[in-house]
Amino acid sequence: MKKIILFDSKRGTTKEIAYQIVSKMNTPSDISAIDRISSKELDSYDIIILGAPAYAGNLRKQTKNFLSENIATLTEKRLLLFSLGLQFNPDEITKQINELFPKELMNHAEMNVFLGGKVDFSKLNVFERLIMKKILSNNGINNLTKTSCYENLKFQALDELINTINHIS
Numbered sequence: 052m053k054k055i056i057l058f059d060s061k062r063g064t065t066k067e068i069a070y071q072i073v074s075k076m077n078t079p080s081d082i083s084a085i086d087r088i089s090s091k092e093l094d095s096y097d098i099i100i101l102g103a104p105a106y107a108g109n110l111r112k113q114t115k116n117f118l119s120e121n122i123a124t125l126t127e128k129r130l131l132l133f134s135l136g137l138q139f140n141p142d143e144i145t146k147q148i149n150e151l152f153p154k155e156l157m158n159h160a161e162m163n164v165f166l167g168g169k170v171d172f173s174k175l176n177v178f179e180r181l182i183m184k185k186i187l188s189n190n191g192i193n194n195l196t197k198t199s200c201y202e203n204l205k206f207q208a209l210d211e212l213i214n215t216i217n218h219i220s
């Protein structure tokens with residue numbers, strides 16, 4: 052069974068997590084950014100593990116384009132989805148998980164898991180910094196500066212994802 056981890060990442064966290072997953076898999080797997088793989092190459096895999104971050108409640112445009120261009124192939128394969136984000140309210144997390152990926156993909160996927168996220172303020176523009184400061188302060192996280200880095204990764208969910216991947220046969 053040929054496996055590949057595909058990721059989209061604006062600021063590097065999803066990429067970092069994708070590499071962690073691949074390093075903990077018990078059989079060799081390929082890894083690629085979604086913009087580095089052709090539809091023909093994608094079709095050569097049996098199992099696809101695909102991860103992307105949420106921005107303003109949505110997938111990024113390139114992720115959406117990739118998914119719509121390859122929906123037929125993706126729904127023919129064994130598929131596991133993961134998303135990254137900084138949501139705190141359990142109801143909001145559930146809502147986001149249920150709305151982020153296209154319905155057709157979610158109905159087909161064996162797993163759809165939220166892994167939390169990370170933000171490095173030094174990489175954000177002024178506008179993004181304001182949004183993140185507001186979101187974090189609404190959740191009791193204050194005293195953030197231009198160089199703060201905030202992380203809320205869900206390592207238990209990550210382990211469950213890796214465990215599921217390692218038990219696929």
Ligand SMILES: Cc1cc2nc3c(=O)[nH]c(=O)nc-3n(C[C@H](O)[C@H](O)[C@H](O)COP(=O)(O)O)c2cc1C
Nearest residue numbers: 060061062063064065104106107108136137168169
């Ligand atoms: C401007 C901005 C908007 C964001 N919007 C959301 C959001 O709607 N939902 C969410 O869960 N996380 C949101 N996040 C958090 C990111 O998804 C999180 O930082 C993630 O780890 C980024 O992954 P990346 O480094 O791979 O791009 C937002 C972050 C920024 C900077």
